[in-house]
Amino acid sequence: MPAYKLYYFESRGAAELARLILKQAGQDFEDIRLAGEKWLEKKPEMPLKAMPVLEIDGKKICQSMAIVRYLGREFGLMGSSNMEALAIEELLEVFTEITTRHVMKIYFEQDQQKKVELMKEFKETAMPPYITFIETRLKENNDGKGFYVGDKVTVADLALYNTMFSYTHWMGKEGQDPFEGSTLLKALYKRVASLPKIAAWEKVRPETNM
Numbered sequence: 061m062p063a064y065k066l067y068y069f070e071s072r073g074a075a076e077l078a079r080l081i082l083k084q085a086g087q088d089f090e091d092i093r094l095a096g097e098k099w100l101e102k103k104p105e106m107p108l109k110a111m112p113v114l115e116i117d118g119k120k121i122c123q124s125m126a127i128v129r130y131l132g133r134e135f136g137l138m139g140s141s142n143m144e145a146l147a148i149e150e151l152l153e154v155f156t157e158i159t160t161r162h163v164m165k166i167y168f169e170q171d172q173q174k175k176v177e178l179m180k181e182f183k184e185t186a187m188p189p190y191i192t193f194i195e196t197r198l199k200e201n202n203d204g205k206g207f208y209v210g211d212k213v214t215v216a217d218l219a220l221y222n223t224m225f226s227y228t229h230w231m232g233k234e235g236q237d238p239f240e241g242s243t244l245l246k247a248l249y250k251r252v253a254s255l256p257k258i259a260a261w262e263k264v265r266p267e268t269n270m
């Protein structure tokens with residue numbers, strides 16, 4: 061097995077899905093969290109002067125979603141067929157779209173009142189079509205009672221858990237739940253959160269705002 065080092069800031073952010081995959085796979089890795097001066101010292105060594113970066117036996121690889129797909133394939137978490145892999149990748153793209161189209165704008169809004177209004181609009185207008193889509197896909201597999209695809213956990217389930225955790229904590233501070241009423245997704249969230257390796261990680265991982 062190669063030696064893995066995962067470099068990121070002191071947050072879940074764009075690195076947490078990779079961490080979850082490594083944890084679910086039971087794979088040792090160095091979880092290197094850089095801040096301030098330490099980041100500035102290391103930055104020149106990073107391929108695109110940004111993180112996350114996964115170092116595999118000394119080779120530094122960037123781009124969070126490429127890292128996620130690589131780790132998913134490496135540890136058998138990208139489904140059991142090309143069709144399952146397609147559904148997983150489709151979901152990953154949905155989350156990327158939600159982040160770039162909606163979440164970034166809200167996150168960087170400086171005016172607190174405007175921010176809360178944007179969150180409300182996000183929950184009431186932007187999210188429902190995505191939730192309907194994800195629930196429809198989920199129902200196509202075992203009527204939504206198991207995992208997102210197939211009969212075992214994949215990167216799709218970890219991504220759902222990760223996104224739901226992040227949005228719920230972030231918007232929960234403003235009394236908003238973007239997944240309100242999504243019983244199927246909430247049930248899947250619980251199934252993933254109670255996987256022994258994920259539950260163990262959630263207990264010990266550093267608590268961060270994002």
Ligand SMILES: N[C@@H](CCC(=O)N[C@@H](CS)C(=O)NCC(=O)O)C(=O)O
Nearest residue numbers: 073074109110111112122123124125
């Ligand atoms: N497309 C890249 C984006 C990487 C990126 O922009 N990372 C941010 C943090 S999420 C960063 O390192 N910014 C540089 C800095 O803060 O100095 C990915 O998905 O990995």
